[in-house]
Amino acid sequence: MWKRNGHGYSRTMVDTTHTQQAQGQPLQFYETEEHHPQTGTMLGFWLYLMSDCLIFASLFATYGVLGRSYAGGPTGAELFDLPLVAMNTALLLLSSITYGFAMLEMQKNRVRGTIGWLLITGLFGIGFLSLELYEFAHLIHEGAGPQTSAFLTSFFALVGTHGLHVFFGIVWLVTLCFQLRKHGLIPENKRRVACLSMFWHFLDVVWIGVFTFVYLMGVLV
Amino acid sequence: MSEHHDSVHENHAHEHHGDELPHADFKSYMVGFILSVILTAIPFWIVMGGVFETSSTTALVILGFAAVQIVVHMIYFLHMNFQSEGGWNMLALIFTAVMVFITLAGSLWVMYHLNVNMMPGMMEAIHGP
Numbered sequence: 001m002w003k004r005n006g007h008g009y010s011r012t013m014v015d016t017t018h019t020q021q022a023q024g025q026p027l028q029f030y031e032t033e034e035h036h037p038q039t040g041t042m043l044g045f046w047l048y049l050m051s052d053c054l055i056f057a058s059l060f061a062t063y064g065v066l067g068r069s070y071a072g073g074p075t076g077a078e079l080f081d082l083p084l085v086a087m088n089t090a091l092l093l094l095s096s097i098t099y100g101f102a103m104l105e106m107q108k109n110r111v112r113g114t115i116g117w118l119l120i121t122g123l124f125g126i127g128f129l130s131l132e133l134y135e136f137a138h139l140i141h142e143g144a145g146p147q148t149s150a151f152l153t154s155f156f157a158l159v160g161t162h163g164l165h166v167f168f169g170i171v172w173l174v175t176l177c178f179q180l181r182k183h184g185l186i187p188e189n190k191r192r193v194a195c196l197s198m199f200w201h202f203l204d205v206v207w208i209g210v211f212t213f214v215y216l217m218g219v220l221v
Numbered sequence: 222m223s224e225h226h227d228s229v230h231e232n233h234a235h236e237h238h239g240d241e242l243p244h245a246d247f248k249s250y251m252v253g254f255i256l257s258v259i260l261t262a263i264p265f266w267i268v269m270g271g272v273f274e275t276s277s278t279t280a281l282v283i284l285g286f287a288a289v290q291i292v293v294h295m296i297y298f299l300h301m302n303f304q305s306e307g308g309w310n311m312l313a314l315i316f317t318a319v320m321v322f323i324t325l326a327g328s329l330w331v332m333y334h335l336n337v338n339m340m341p342g343m344m345e346a347i348h349g350p
């Protein structure tokens with residue numbers, strides 16, 4: 001029975017059972033862990049993501065209210081470059097599937113494969129951020145910075161917040177690669193990879209809202 | 222089928238990880254990816270190709286595609302179901318979805334009416350010609 005416990009616990013259980021046997025005490029077969037969520041980390045992280053979702057909801061609501069207040073400045077139809085947005089969307093979607101491959105490699109307990117797919121995911125993320133920064137720089141250069149109109153303020157706030165999340169996701173991803181190289185696929189690292197997977201896929205879900213609500217609907221007259 | 226699969230997974234979960242990590246498989250990731258590509262390409266094609274005459278129709282259709290794609294991501298990438306974490310994941314998600322809906326619909330509704338009522342024409346209606 002004790003073999004079924006997590007790796008971290010089984011070792012200590014082995015020790016205690018041996019000492020118990022040595023002292024002539026009967027073996028104790030009971031569950032030392034709660035059967036249900038063992039650490040609660042995944043649930044806790046999910047709750048964090050849901051609260052993050054509310055931040056994005058308020059930013060989306062702000063954009064929804066102010067998105068047509070151009071103040072005599074340029075409109076979305078004049079500014080947005082849809083092929084560039086399509087490219088960005090493709091990069092983020094590809095990074096989602098490569099993260100999925102990293103998860104599959106992790107399930108097979110392959111450290112090198114996990115790190116490799118994580119790094120490819122990170123490259124797609126960096127590609128996404130570069131294109132977004134290029135777009136922002138281009139807009140600001142054209143005089144369509146965040147201070148131009150309420151539309152652009154809410155646009156930069158929403159898309160910028162998403163970009164900031166992707167940036168911190170990449171920082172986390174690189175950190176995790178070093179952790180994986182140093183400690184391998186220990187349960188803690190597996191948990192971290194699974195948490196980042198949720199974070200990364202969540203960012204892709206938010207991006208669906210961004211490209212639909214901001215870019216595609218923004219170019220409609 | 223899925224019930225059987227889940228019970229098998231639960232029995233072996235402790236042996237494999239010692240942590241309640243979600244189970245993923247190649248097929249579900251690929252299905253999710255292909256569906257996402259299709260559900261992304263169609264809205265871009267609708268808008269860039271100018272498929273519909275009126276922009277309100279286009280907006281409704283692409284919002285519909287976005288909603289479907291979000292559900293696809295939730296199922297195939299985030300592995301959402303009613304069993305994980307004893308249903309608390311799903312409960313939190315439903316609660317958040319309600320909050321998001323209230324935030325979005327409420328803001329748009331209130332601010333739209335505020336805008337309409339702040340129109341210059343309104344002042345004349347109140348004070349008379």
